[in-house]
Amino acid sequence: MDRDRDLLPEGLEDRLPASAAAAARVARAVLDVLDSHGYDRVQPPSIEFEKSLASRMAGVQSRRMFRFVDPASLRMMALRSDMTVQVGRIAATGLAAAARPLRLAYSGQVLTIKGDGLDPARERLQLGAELVGSDSVAAAGEIVALAIEALRAAGASGISVDFTLPDLVDTLAARALPLDGTTMAAVRRELDAKDAGALVAAGGEAYLPLLAAIGPFDAAIEKLAAFDADGVLASRIAALRAIAARVGSAARITLDPSERHGFEYQSWFGFTIYAEGQRGALGRGGTYAILSGDGSGGAAGSEPATGFSLYPDSLIDALAAADAPRDTLFLPRGHDGEAALRLRAIGWRTVAALSEADDAAALGCTHRLAGAEVVRL
Secondary structure, rough: OOOOOOOOOOOOOOOOOOHHHOOOOOOOHHHHHHHHHEEEEOOOOOEHHHHHHHHHOOOHHHHHHOEEEEEEEEEEEEEEOOOOHHHHHHHHHOOOOOOOOOEEEEEEEEEEOOOOEEEOEEEEEEEEEEEEEOHHHHHHHHHHHHHHHHHHHOOOOEEEEEEEEOHHHHHHHHHHOOOOHHHHHHHHHHHHHOOHHHHHHHOOOOHHHHOOOOEEEEHHHHHHHHOOOOOOOOHHHHHHHHHHHOOOOEEEEEEEEOOOOOOOOEEEEEEEEOOOOOOOOEEEEEEEEEEEEOOOOOOEEEEEEEEEOOOOHHHHHHHHHHHOOOOOEEEEOOOHHHHHHHHOOOOOEEOOOOOOOOOOOOOOOOOEEEEEEEEEO
């Protein structure tokens, strides 16, 4: 007997009815919010040529993708690990002539070869929005506010947002606090690890104040401003204040200016979004560049963009667990079809008996149709 035939690979799972229903509600709620703000939905394929997926944005790692050879073209293909890259391709090709700023939304499953950190999941639902043609402060403010509104509509509460400056070390190392390439990489690593001793040992003693500029936004931004004696970060600091003002009281805001984990392709601004009672982050976003098809950069080879991606699986699980059983109407054999039709039209969910042996309670029904009347079981 083959005892393993129905096992799923590690990191993959079925969504059973309650979870599947919650997932559909979350996706619909998020997409409805995005649509209400003028974001048009696109739907790219789940499989593309690896070169396209790996060359549209700096920092995208093809080694995280499931890859295989296309028997038709004999070219390497890959399952998408991030839909943002695909939306970038659509903006640069099929919608290249569309007016900018271009607002696009998407929803779909993404897969990676292995999970992220302590999360073993290799398949996740990704929902998001991309504002192509602008990485301005106004664009960043719109995107952060939109991510908060979308998550709230999906059922999240107690939302908090953590701001970061992904290119902070590069900006400082270029002028105010010079570093060579090797030292810069080490400084970035130790700042991410929040290890003061290792940061000093790596040659980044001058960057130590950044470890203090972490926490609630108002206090942290003042510490960052005090650190920026030469004014190298003045425009960045002003931008963060403006984005925070746009968010207002809609979410709690924190700052971790040197955080880079999860911001492989973001440029001057990034944010991570959380919700009360949910494990880990529910999404990330920020500013980035869509590169030309050959992966070249520079002014002629890229287009600015701002966007966010939500990964709401933990929220879906929580909503599914909290859902009360839905009222469901049992329709016995020989029931009044016109009455059942009218009841469905006003929102009733019905289950029709296929035989006299069908049991209403066992089928999860809460009510029974008796003639034209609804009777609670």
